[in-house]
Amino acid sequence: MxxxxxxxxxxxxxxxxxxxxxxxxxxxxxxHLNDYSFPNTQNEVFEVCIGAxxxxxxxxxxxxxxxxxxxxxxxxxxxxxxxxxxEKLKAAIKPAGYFNQKAKKLKFFTEFFLSLNxxxxxxxxxLSLWGIGKETADSMLLYAFKVPxxxxxxxxxxxxxxxxxxxxxxxxxAIKELFEKSIKPDLKVYQEFHALIVEHAKSKKGL
DNA sequence: TTCCAGGCAATAC
DNA sequence: GTATTGCATGGA
Numbered sequence: 001m002x003x004x005x006x007x008x009x010x011x012x013x014x015x016x017x018x019x020x021x022x023x024x025x026x027x028x029x030x031x032h033l034n035d036y037s038f039p040n041t042q043n044e045v046f047e048v049c050i051g052a053x054x055x056x057x058x059x060x061x062x063x064x065x066x067x068x069x070x071x072x073x074x075x076x077x078x079x080x081x082x083x084x085x086x087e088k089l090k091a092a093i094k095p096a097g098y099f100n101q102k103a104k105k106l107k108f109f110t111e112f113f114l115s116l117n118x119x120x121x122x123x124x125x126x127l128s129l130w131g132i133g134k135e136t137a138d139s140m141l142l143y144a145f146k147v148p149x150x151x152x153x154x155x156x157x158x159x160x161x162x163x164x165x166x167x168x169x170x171x172x173x174a175i176k177e178l179f180e181k182s183i184k185p186d187l188k189v190y191q192e193f194h195a196l197i198v199e200h201a202k203s204k205k206g207l
Numbered sequence: 208t209t210c211c212a213g214g215c216a217a218t219a220c
Numbered sequence: 221g222t223a224t225t226g227c228a229t230g231g232a
Contacts, residue, residue, distance in 0.1 A: 155213070
């Protein structure tokens with residue numbers, strides 16, 4: 001596999017190979033193929049955001065267990081999560097690792113989420129929060145708040161490196177720009193492209 | 208047993 | 221400003 005012209009070709013190749021991915025994965029419906037209206041409720045938006053924090057440097061499998069635990073505690077909503085005792089929260093999110101840090105991150109973010117009152121936050125606003133870095137902020141914007149912004153993760157970096165599109169240790173924002181310059185902002189395409197890159201990296205069909 | 212998984216902040220240089 | 225280190229669980 002190679003890139004003929006630009007990243008649009010890569011997108012088309014991956015889409016042909018793997019098809020629509022229907023990200024973000026959720027507890028209730030699993031994936032939601034061809035439904036780009038998701039998430040529809042504030043609680044669904046919140047669940048995506050929480051998942052974005054929990055999946056930091058950890059496989060999604062681990063996060064699923066954590067989300068299930070929170071659901072069983074009826075704590076997968078902003079107010080209920082805030083009401084949950086510190087120790088119970090840590091126990092519930094243990095499978096996602098870094099539970100001391102992530103418990104703090106979840107509480108900080110949830111306070112912020114409630115203060116939004118349904119408003120969509122800006123990128124810089126999210127980045128200013130303790131515990132929210134570039135990938136987490138962009139994931140929230142793209143998959144929770146439906147803002148067409150490109151998400152860069154380790155898979156994306158590796159892929160670009162293998163195609164000699166970037167140098168070693170290229171900066172996050174430079175890679176992000178690479179994609180956003182080639183492909184006009186489009187919610188569906190940005191959501192699917194990132195998901196396809198992850199799927200491709202996991203499938204290990206070359207690179 | 209070692210290594211990695213959809214990062215981030217704190218610290219060191 | 222860039223490089224390194226701590227954080228932690230679960231599966232391969």
